Amino acid sequence: MSTRIGVVSFPGTLDDRDALRAVRIAGAEPVPLWHRDKDLKQVDAVVLPGGFSYGDYLRAGAISRFSPIMELIISGAKDGLPVLGICNGFQVLTESHLLPGAMLRNNHLHFICRDQTLRVENANTAWTSDYTAGQEISIPLKNIDGRYTADERTLDQLEAEGRVAFRYTGMNPNGSLRDIAGITNEAGNVVGLMPHPEHAVEPLVGTGRTDGLGFFTSILKRLVSA
């Protein structure tokens, strides 16, 4: 049986097609999920893609977090369901308290779209095992509310537990505390990051690099070997 990876569309989700394509290119079966769905269609993992769900009104991710499908994902994640939140999906994960912290408006107040270098800090999560710790990858970054923030104690705890999964290198594009680009939960099944690995899976389009494909091959290997 093929490995099924679900990609959730909320109203205003934009990168769902890209995420579905990335799952397919990695060799898994992409399964579109709708925010009103009341079952997860037997998926083995879930991607919450980028976009402006509910127009980012109120706060980015704040309304999507209450979608029917999020109840299933939140309880699933607590039981080990692998979940990757990209950009707006990361914001949904922090709003859902599956990951700590929050995203503020970029310190320069502009939307920024660029090819961004990251260092993989934790290559032991469900979504990063195809990378090596310390490896630098370059994938697109595009957001206006991307400045990761949390209180000092939380940040210290994330550092101590090795839960900072990705850090910006070269330049910090938005003022994120401790250059944090992405984090993981304690169990390593839930990962969230602001940059977009799903936009860097084909040499032809985007930045011309395929540095993002490792997220999707990592989870596929994990699920196949499980």
Add this chain to the structure above:
Amino acid sequence: MTLDTVKHAEQTPDTPLPWAELGLKPDEYERIVEILGRRPTGAELAMYSVMWSEHCSYKSSKVHLRQFGEKAPQSDAMLVGIGENAGVVDVGQGYAVTFKVESHNHPSYVEPYQGAATGVGGIVRDILAMGARPVAVMDPLRFGAADHPDTKRVLPGVVAGIGGYGNCLGLPNIGGEVVFDSCYQGNPLVNALCVGVMKHEDIHLAKASGTGNKVILYGARTGGDGIGGVSVLASETFDDSKPTKRPAVQVGDPFQEKLLIECTLEIFREKLVVGIQDLGGAGLSCATSELASAGSGGMRVELDTVPLRDATLSPEEILMSESQERMCAVVEPQHVDRFMEICEKWDVIATVIGEVTDGNRLEIFWHGEQIVDVPPRTVAHEGPVYQRPYARPEWQDALQADDAAKLSRPASGDELRAAVLQLTGSPNQASKAWITDQYDRFVLGNTVLSQPEDAGLIRIDEESNLGVAVATDGNGRYAKLDPYTGAQLALAEAYRNVAATGARPLAVTDCLNFGSPEDPSAMWQFAEACRGLADGCLALGTPVTGGNVSFYNQTGDVAIHPTPVVGVLGVIDDVTRRTPIAFAEEGQLIYLLGETREELGGSAWSQVAHDHLGGLPPQVDLEREKLLAEILISGSRDGMIDAAHDLSDGGLVQALVESCLKGGKGARIVIPDGDDAFVTLFSESAGRAIVAVPRSEELRFTDMCGARGLPATRIGVIDGDALAVQGQFEIPLDELREVYEGALPSLLG
């Protein structure tokens, strides 16, 4: 206040109406009375006033725009031509592509963020209404001087508005232009282009047919924003003495538009609509009258069923409101339930507001009382047509006589070096990344090329790798010197840019930005530009599929430079063969294609070094442009060239700087024997491009150019980490990059 019903209008023929305040001229009002055989009601007056505005009726431009049809080249690719929401072109494999460029100039000056945002929203709905999924946008922008304080108000707002709306819709922004010139200080140009893709069988048209079919308004509720936007704002000149017109600017909600797009595409997939029209300029007045006018019957609308954001709106205001994110569909009764279900799925409000009738009248009712009874064609398609007087301005001769040849030129290597750095760091030639980095160019995952490439290029089929390229260009300085030639240069440049990526140019859209049509000089510029563009399109075999005219771009008596912006769409069978601008491989040979003459009139150098505008623009040779395009396309398809960059403003040296910096590789250039270094580097002769040729392909490539008669001159090689012109100067790439990338952030950051 009593309701001004049709009956009331018949009984009170002498009631004075505010037709002048709504922008109508005395003879236009007389004609309305003649058509109706009585005075119009307030609601009818509202409809006629917005639909007969310059913006909606094209009353001053129509007689000139006809040439685009009359002189249209034979093209098998054209599926839908001028007159619909947007033109549609066949790109093969059963795909059709629709594209169009439109202006949102005046709103963007009054309220930069919302003006620019709703400009994106409007053009996207036009594309959607054709049945297509919008897949990319681009924005040709023109602002006042980069160092003027008001540019700091207008530009960041416009850019944030385009980004805020387009990014939230999930449409990649793949190109466009940014030009600074003090002539746009009080009247920036904010044009917006959208591209959409569909299968041939999915093409939809704006018409209401089939008696008993339901008219459904869906999308956002109607509010009080944008009332009279087209008549009061877009069709008049800015004047300091009048109050600001902010209430006439619409307010956008991109989230609502995203839902509207997905909802509409799902409705199309299930084939639930007979006809469809978006609501943009002139709102419901436009949608109802155009749908009814283009269809076979009449239409009856119950206006009080329209969902409102503000319950106090009068029927006239509802008809004139330009609230965004609304569409109007004509649906057979048996499909209405399914239509409503899909709208409910996407949280889109949908309301049956009327139906198609077997008469030939557009009838609108307000709580059961009739307030509109008009022949819809007289509102939508048979508005006034003017033969505006036009005359070549008396200053034109003096301007053309003021030749740029007399300007003092850099002579030594050091002076040339300084001139290159001055040009590279000037706002018009410098990197636009400060702007384009605020736009999402990655979303949808099909962007093969985007800014600062010559054209944006997107894949439209993942299996076959079929793709389309789009470029927009316009040079107001050239057009000021000679509007006929200037329009052809804009066309030639966009055509060349598309070909430089390896795509075959197919069709044209245009946004014609001019001063007041009531000024004979501006009208002459417009007439000449139309003639030049129509002749050019015929010569190149690329028909105009649609576009937009924007008049009254002036402050007081001073008009902008005439600015025809031309968009060219091309098709590429295999996007993996596309040619980027970057010099990527050391050792590859740099060839200059075409001929360089001493042509400095209107050039970037004359502006940057001398603040001069005079003389004649570069000559146009459209046969040469076709030949150059064929070589660029063949070279790309057959793997003979690895980089190509069109030569336009800034000439050869600007193209070299951009190709070097994009690829991070230097170039060693040798000025051909007997040629003047300054002219070679800075002249802006048209019909030229540079290409990078792998050594293994050199013979094949030069043989091809020789056989077809295109001059190809080997001018250098990709090498090192500097731009070096032998015997003249050398500039390290780091120094060039600092100047090129630093200019806009230091002016705007």
